Amino acid sequence: MFSRLWRSSETDGFGDVHVLAVDDSLVDRKVIERLLKITSCKVTAVDSGWRALQYLGLDQEKTSADFVNVDLIITDYCMPGMTGYELLKKIKGSATFREVPVVIMSSENVVARIDRCLEEGAEDFIVKPVKLSDVKRLMFGAKEEKPSFNKRKLEEMSDDSSTSPQSPKSTSSSSSSSSTPPFSPSQLEQ
Amino acid sequence: MDAVSQLQRQFVEHATSLYREGYLDDQFTQLQKLQDESNPDFVVEVVTLFFEDSEKLLNNLATALQQESIDYKQVDAHVHQFKGSSSSIGAQRVKNVCVVFRNYCDEKNLDGCLVCLQQAKNEYLLVRNKLEALLNLEQQILQAGGSVPMIT
Numbered sequence: 001m002f003s004r005l006w007r008s009s010e011t012d013g014f015g016d017v018h019v020l021a022v023d024d025s026l027v028d029r030k031v032i033e034r035l036l037k038i039t040s041c042k043v044t045a046v047d048s049g050w051r052a053l054q055y056l057g058l059d060q061e062k063t064s065a066d067f068v069n070v071d072l073i074i075t076d077y078c079m080p081g082m083t084g085y086e087l088l089k090k091i092k093g094s095a096t097f098r099e100v101p102v103v104i105m106s107s108e109n110v111v112a113r114i115d116r117c118l119e120e121g122a123e124d125f126i127v128k129p130v131k132l133s134d135v136k137r138l139m140f141g142a143k144e145e146k147p148s149f150n151k152r153k154l155e156e157m158s159d160d161s162s163t164s165p166q167s168p169k170s171t172s173s174s175s176s177s178s179s180t181p182p183f184s185p186s187q188l189e190q
Numbered sequence: 191m192d193a194v195s196q197l198q199r200q201f202v203e204h205a206t207s208l209y210r211e212g213y214l215d216d217q218f219t220q221l222q223k224l225q226d227e228s229n230p231d232f233v234v235e236v237v238t239l240f241f242e243d244s245e246k247l248l249n250n251l252a253t254a255l256q257q258e259s260i261d262y263k264q265v266d267a268h269v270h271q272f273k274g275s276s277s278s279i280g281a282q283r284v285k286n287v288c289v290v291f292r293n294y295c296d297e298k299n300l301d302g303c304l305v306c307l308q309q310a311k312n313e314y315l316l317v318r319n320k321l322e323a324l325l326n327l328e329q330q331i332l333q334a335g336g337s338v339p340m341i342t
Contacts, residue, residue, distance in 0.1 A: 027239050027275040034224045034232060078270065107274055129217045129278045132224065 017139075021045040022052045022075035022087065023105070028128070032074065032105075035135045041072075049075070049082030049090075058094050067096050074126075077106035077113065085117060092121040103138060105130060194336035201327040205341040208324065213317050218280030219341065237321055240279045244314050247272045251307050255300070265303060266295040272310065283313045 019041045023029045029045045036043045046052050052075070053059045057067055073091060077084040084104050091097050101123035106113065114125045126134045208214045225232040247268050254265045273288035287310045294302030328338050 025243075025271060025274055025278070027236060027243055027278050030236050030239055031221070031224075031278055034229065038224060080267065107277060128274065129220070129280075131217070131220045 016042070017071045018042045018044070018069055019072045019074060020052060020055065020070045022047075022049060022073065022079070022084065024048060024076065024079040028076065028105075028130075032130060035130060035132055036074075038132065039135055039139050041139075044070075049079060049084070049087035052087055053090060056091075056094075056097055058090060058097065070097070070100055072101050072103065073097075074103045074105060076128075077104050077108070077117070085113075085120065088117060088120050088122055194331060194334045197327060197331045197334060198336055198339050201324070201331060202339050202341065204320070204324050204327060205339075208320055209341065212282050213320055215280045215282040217278065221279060222340070234325055236279060237325065240275055240281070241318055243275050244272065244284075244318075247275075248307070248311055248314065251310075255303055255307060260298075260300065262295050262298050266292055269295060269306075276314075281314075281317045284310060284317060287313050 017040075019036050021029065021032045021036065021043055023032060023045070024047050026047075029047065033043050033045045044055065046055055050059065052073070055068060056070065073087075075084040075087055084106070088102050088104065091100065091102055098121075102121065103124045103126060104117045104122050105126045105128050107128040109127045117125055124138060126138070205214075209218075221233050221236060251265060251268050251272075254261065254268065269288050269291045273285055273292070276282075276284035276288065287306055291303065291306035291310060294306055331338055
């Protein structure tokens with residue numbers, strides 16, 4: 001959940017938030033990198049699912065003692081080789097990284113696809129082209145600097161109070177919801 | 191100062207017509223918002239990447255459509271990429287051609303694909319020229335000590 005990851009310090013910046021961005025398009029990588037940096041995140045951008053797994057140390061069978069610290073993974077859906085969906089499954093299937101929120105980006109606004117990703121554990125789904133407001137919404141929620149929640153997660157709020165020992169940035173687990181969930185129905189109608 | 195205001199007026203005229211004629215859409219404005227003193231060349235950099243990417247894609251498309259036995263999935267993959275990148279920078283007319291192009295790929299319609307390839311090329315060249323002119327004006331304004339007007 002964003003609340004335990006984002007609220008890591010008293011500061012308002014997200015300077016220590018590390019995002020792994022995955023997109024096979026050079027143009028899109030440049031844009032997403034800038035969007036994230038402008039919201040003060042540290043960004044590592046790779047061009048494929050395989051490279052993402054390599055970076056995370058998940059391409060090998062061994063469990064690595066020192067894993068890379070990633071707070072959010074944002075990935076394109078349509079990529080040659082491994083799709084964003086397949087990458088999502090691999091991340092959610094890993095002990096080390098399953099708690100890391102994964103956001104999917106896609107130019108295709110297909111409800112079945114969105115549902116599939118959310119069911120597999122994606123935190124959110126952004127329709128491309130990605131705008132600054134999309135990234136801000138992801139980080140801050142609709143208005144203030146409050147973390148935002150996925151529509152479905154709002155229903156499971158009662159489960160959210162448990163802290164995860166695996167998340168290196170977990171702090172207080174007090175959850176707050178923003179007035180507008182990140183994944184609003186209006187996006188589906190676009 | 192007169193030279194600067196003249197340049198600024200030219201810039202506004204040019205930019206406005208690009209939006210009005212549908213060459214650019216809101217996504218281009220989005221990109222301009224990402225440019226600031228710490229990243230003064232962001233738009234130029236992205237647009238340059240788009241030009242390089244597009245030229246490669248257009249070549250790949252031409253090659254793919256010249257094959258004895260055409261792999262429409264491969265053609266579609268290239269068009270999908272082109273559609274994506276043009277959408278990301280706000281090159282609306284290019285993107286629109288790509289949408290039609292993909293339909294022809296689905297139908298395995300070679301004639302349709304060839305027409306779209308030509309159209310995509312034309313639209314790309316047009317938007318490239320216009321963007322180059324716009325960014326050139328921007329450069330001139332900055333060099334003359336002025337600020338670049340924001341087009342909403």
